[in-house]
């Protein structure tokens with residue numbers, strides 16, 4: 487039995503919860519229990535304040551104005567880029583490319599690789615991928631004639647590493663894998679994945695959208711070629727994220743979109759491109775979003791990622807233990823290393839029906855395939871009920887979830 491109190495004591499969750507105005511909300515007459523953090527996290531007042539401050543005090547376009555507001559906005563945006571660099575221990579600030587999120591970042595890389603692949607080349611993707619990390623590669627394969635191969639998974643939701651090593655060859659040009667699976671919570675052994683890929687000369691993109699809220703990664707130490715993050719999964723706003731790329735790759739890849747900001751010189755005969763990072767940042771970016779992303783990192787670092795992940799692990803352990811005590815409940819994704827997600831079904835009750843009843847009780851969970859249909863096909867289920875936790879959730883909320891699931895079961899069976 488997890489000792490709820492000792493672990494909770496390391497984080498003052500009651501104080502933390504006061505930072506999140508939305509947690510005071512009622513939903514269907516009940517106090518909101520927000521357990522859909524893997525889809526998007528909630529926003530603390532500190533980040534909301536940064537957004538309001540921007541629009542109230544220094545809203546202006548960046549990088550081109552000589553006037554004061556433009557310079558203030560530029561400084562704040564570039565300061566945010568520096569915070570992101572420092573947080574992920576990225577070597578150079580211009581290796582941080584602002585994007586609209588992970589999906590945009592992955593598409594940017596997939597588009598760029600069109601120039602480097604040919605028939606006979608292979609791209610390996612893990613069986614645990616989000617659709618946003620499958621479809622762009624399929625499109626890339628269609629464009630180039632390269633072949634997509636899948637690293638298979640076990641019933642526990644872990645990648646079969648021996649199969650991965652078998653699939654790697656000098657034909658492998660790219661390997662794509664998420665750091666943490668949004669559907670099952672598996673933490674993938676990315677150090678081993680990256681190291682082995684580099685031995686055969688393949689580049690590696692790790693989708694960190696799910697991991698970044700729970701694990702502070704040192705990207706230089708990982709020696710990863712590309713890493714993607716979405717701010718909205720880590721207390722930031724929607725519509726902003728980053729692509730980290732090693733400088734040598736970013737120099738090689740062609741620009742993804744043409745427009746303002748990404749050019750050095752334009753004539754109708756020929757355009758030359760701006761230096762990094764601007765080469766990949768065409769048009770007016772999400773200025774306020776980037777600044778707010780920096781504020782979100784400040785907020786989470788003040789709490790501390792070690793305390794966050796330890797506490798979230800305790801929530802997951804407690805939820806797992808309590809849910810498994812329900813007769814007929816099955817948990818999908820039982821990897822040894824997992825974080826923040828509990829995906830489950832009860833006998834053959836449709837997950838949607840459970841989710842609907844939970845919503846009536848104020849509990850927000852996700853139901854369905856979680857943008858990871860191949861995983862659901864693997865288990866031969868239509869989907870799961872997914873409870874996903876953040877550091878502002880409480881053990882009492884886990885108790886509420888468990889009670890509500892029991893009630894739903896008694897209503898539906």
Ligand SMILES: *Cc1c(COP(=O)(O)O)cnc(C)c1O
Pocket residue numbers: 524525586587588589590616618619664666667668693694695696716719
């Ligand atoms: C959320 C998520 C994505 C997609 O992120 P967007 O912000 O929607 O672009 C991709 N991969 C994983 C693992 C995710 O959790």
